[in-house]
Amino acid sequence: MDTIDGMRTFVAVASQKSFTGGAGQLGISTKLASKYVRQLEEHLGAQLFNRTTRSVSLTDTGTAYLERCLPLLDQFDELEGLVQERQSELAGPIRITAPTGFGSRELVNALRPFQMAHPNVSVDLHLSDQHVAVIEGGFDLAIRFGAMKDSSLMARKMMDMRMVVIASPDYLAEHGEPKHPSALETHNCLIQLTSADPYNWKFRINGNVASFPVDGPFHANSPRAIAHMASGGTGIGMCPHYSVKPFLEAGTLQILFEKEEATEITLNAVYPPGRHLTARIRALISHLAETFKG
Known part of the structure; x- marks a missing residue:
């Protein structure tokens, strides 16, 4: 098992409180997600989740591990982004949440030239008219209208x-x-x-x-x-x-x-605080700001 894959799967399952939800977030099967977490627990020699037929919750050890996993994965992404930036090629996933109406037309139209210019960047766009938690949902970026409701998040004004x-x-x-x-x-x-x-x-x-x-x-x-x-x-x-x-x-x-x-109403690109934004996310935010400014 690749430890980074195991850590990413663990974080996704923890954020969704579900192996099915975590697997869906990563685009893998529930069986594979369960396997990765089980192998990670065996590697660590510790139980990270309490499992029942109806719910998944973190153990005390799992909670402590999650707190340390997030900055480590951010640093790993930043390291990859640095290499990609020096090679002038962006690659990797970006998970975005946006309102249904704006996201299905205006945002998609703005994303299209970015993806054509950077074919190795994969975009996972989640559209919802409900207020979706950025960090808990495992999103890199949220596109939102209106005043900021969560002061713990960072924002860049689009228009x-x-x-x-x-x-x-x-x-x-x-x-x-x-x-x-x-x-x-x-x-x-x-x-x-x-x-x-x-x-x-x-x-x-x-x-x-x-x-x-x-x-x-x-x-x-x-x-x-x-x-x-x-x-x-x-x-x-x-x-x-x-x-x-x-x-x-x-x-x-x-x-x-x-x-x-x-x-x-103000349109903002919202992202988690204290996160070293990877080159691909920084590039996308700049692209959207430039597009919507026009």
């Missing part, structure tokens, strides 16, 4: 994204176009639950930012879902600009209150 109010021409023809944000209270508004304050939309009125209450029967945790619902003529929504761009281009949505916009 600021407009939040726009949108409606379909059909909805406006039937219900009339609101002329002032205060009129939104009388309209069916589509509520994006992942917004900082989903039931109060902010606008710049006479140089000052003011909040206006909104509500409606449709709620979703995905901005793309709000955009789709609005394009069908159901109501008025507020979404990040990226999520409505295809609908604007197709003419099925239009922007309201463009001059009164007062909300932007």
Whole structure:
């Protein structure tokens, strides 16, 4: 058994609290993951996990070993990255988590030229509209909108994204176009639950930012879902600009209150602290920053 492979498998199983989850994270079979951990335990002469039919948990020895494994693996990756950097060739895996809507289109479009330029870098992209733990999930990088919720993580700003109010021409023809944000209270508004304050939309009125209450029967945790619902003529929504761009281009949505916009959300590349970023991760972060800045 290669000790590094055993350590990586141990860390993955520990982060997922499951041999199946850890194996999936590494792209290997559950049987092989179990074999690697068993061989590592035999090599160390210690039990690292408590195993039952329903759960996997670290022993005290396993917890202590995990604390020492993480920096060692980081240093090993940094060493490999240094060699790759000197050879001007990037290689190795990068695990990324990102929101479903943004990740499936805008992020993929940004990743494509990076992978074409660096074919030996493998990208494992995990899309979720839930807040995924970076360290516990074994991710190298998270692409996230909004203010940082975890102060223990590091972040690099990619860009600021407009939040726009949108409606379909059909909805406006039937219900009339609101002329002032205060009129939104009388309209069916589509509520994006992942917004900082989903039931109060902010606008710049006479140089000052003011909040206006909104509500409606449709709620979703995905901005793309709000955009789709609005394009069908159901109501008025507020979404990040990226999520409505295809609908604007197709003419099925239009922007309201463009001059009164007062909300932007920041896109960040988030990564664990105290980690010597490998050359491939540093290169990817720089590539994304340059791409989204444009």
